[in-house]
Amino acid sequence: xxxxxxxxxxxxxxxxxxxxxxxxxxxxxxxxxxxxxxxxxxxxxxxxxxxxxxxxxxxxxxxxxxxxxxxxxxxxxxxxxxxxxxxxxxxxxxxxxxxxxxxxxxxxxxxxxxxxxxxxxxxxxxxxxxxxxxxxxxxxxxxxxxxxxxxxxxxxxxxxxxxxxxxxxxxxxxxxxxxxxxxxxxxxxxxxxx
Amino acid sequence: xxxxxxxxxxxxxxxxxxxxxxxxxxxxxxxxxxxxxxxxxxxxxxxxxxxxxxxxxxxxxxxxxxxxxxxxxxxxxxxxxxxxxxxxxxxxxxxxxxxxxxxxxxxxxxxxxxxxxxxxxxxxxxxxxxxxxxxxxxxxxxxxxxxxxxxxxxxxxxxxxxxxxxxxxxxxxxxxxxxxxxxxxxxxxxxxxx
Numbered sequence: 001x002x003x004x005x006x007x008x009x010x011x012x013x014x015x016x017x018x019x020x021x022x023x024x025x026x027x028x029x030x031x032x033x034x035x036x037x038x039x040x041x042x043x044x045x046x047x048x049x050x051x052x053x054x055x056x057x058x059x060x061x062x063x064x065x066x067x068x069x070x071x072x073x074x075x076x077x078x079x080x081x082x083x084x085x086x087x088x089x090x091x092x093x094x095x096x097x098x099x100x101x102x103x104x105x106x107x108x109x110x111x112x113x114x115x116x117x118x119x120x121x122x123x124x125x126x127x128x129x130x131x132x133x134x135x136x137x138x139x140x141x142x143x144x145x146x147x148x149x150x151x152x153x154x155x156x157x158x159x160x161x162x163x164x165x166x167x168x169x170x171x172x173x174x175x176x177x178x179x180x181x182x183x184x185x186x187x188x189x190x191x192x193x194x
Numbered sequence: 195x196x197x198x199x200x201x202x203x204x205x206x207x208x209x210x211x212x213x214x215x216x217x218x219x220x221x222x223x224x225x226x227x228x229x230x231x232x233x234x235x236x237x238x239x240x241x242x243x244x245x246x247x248x249x250x251x252x253x254x255x256x257x258x259x260x261x262x263x264x265x266x267x268x269x270x271x272x273x274x275x276x277x278x279x280x281x282x283x284x285x286x287x288x289x290x291x292x293x294x295x296x297x298x299x300x301x302x303x304x305x306x307x308x309x310x311x312x313x314x315x316x317x318x319x320x321x322x323x324x325x326x327x328x329x330x331x332x333x334x335x336x337x338x339x340x341x342x343x344x345x346x347x348x349x350x351x352x353x354x355x356x357x358x359x360x361x362x363x364x365x366x367x368x369x370x371x372x373x374x375x376x377x378x379x380x381x382x383x384x385x386x387x388x
């Protein structure tokens with residue numbers, strides 16, 4: 001349904017190494033549903049996207065730097081994958097705090113492929129069920145999460161998928177979850193309100 | 195001292211995305227000290243090395259596939275870094291088993307940058323002190339390891355460093371540790387014999 005995200009502001013965080021299709025396709029999905037997306041990075045320098053992690057794709061110019069935005073200004077968050085992208089983002093305290101603020105406010109979040117590393121870094125997977133690229137599952141379990149191997153998983157507003165092959169299901173589910181809006185405060189162990 | 199590794203056989207495991215200098219410099223160091231190194235990969239197809247993780251470097255032809263080698267045939271092991279390399283290697287059950295066999299036999303192991311992810315996957319960091327690229331430290335701690343920020347760390351035959359900037363110290367220390375030979379059985383919690 002076009003328009004189901006009318007008026008929503010969606011943050012997308014990415015840096016060098018982002019898997020290009022995981023940036024473009026979810027962004028198109030939410031914008032196509034009426035949202036206004038903002039590409040946020042570590043700075044406003046252009047970022048280098050990759051295809052299948054090892055071949056350079058296009059460059060993208062961020063709309064804002066993470067240090068200049070607040071989670072309060074957004075209704076939902078998308079974290080694309082890409083091994084190097086996720087590995088770099090998890091090292092930013094600003095990114096970790098920004099993501100934690102979405103969870104604290106119960107705002108919906110979509111994370112695909114390697115993106116859950118940032119959730120591990122932020123101690124946000126504890127007690128939650130999620131899927132990811134296979135390499136992350138030990139890290140997710142060691143961080144207290146329940147890692148499963150499914151096309152798309154929803155746990156109280158957190159939408160996760162494994163790889164670009166899951167993008168159709170991932171995009172449909174983030175639009176659906178974003179349309180539902182905030183899910184109440186989702187502290188670890190709390191009973192989330194769907 | 196040239197010749198201090200005379201007669202030693204050193205395994206090096208790498209795949210696509212290996213950080214080129216972390217493959218070449220340690221290999222030169224052990225070969226230069228008299229060892230005979232063997233480059234092992236997931237298959238014998240040429241692998242694509244990277245520079246600073248995002249620019250393609252040279253390709254390297256492995257000497258052997260992991261499925262065709264046994265840890266019994268080697269005296270020591272080097273695990274170079276590279277984000278994508280380490281992320282891929284940890285997903286191979288053959289690689290994980292091969293690395294576990296070195297630890298079980300107390301044979302010395304050098305791991306730099308992102309390489310400790312494979313040790314996390316193999317549940318080999320529990321109770322050990324090691325360093326790594328900064329992004330891995332939460333994963334190491336969640337796996338029961340003591341992650342520190344130092345140029346080079348030695349814990350009962352396990353030599354670790356953080357980035358290519360540490361290569362001089364890393365290479366000197368792996369030659370020293372490899373020259374000492376096996377350190378006795380290094381099960382988690384066991385008292386290692388230096």
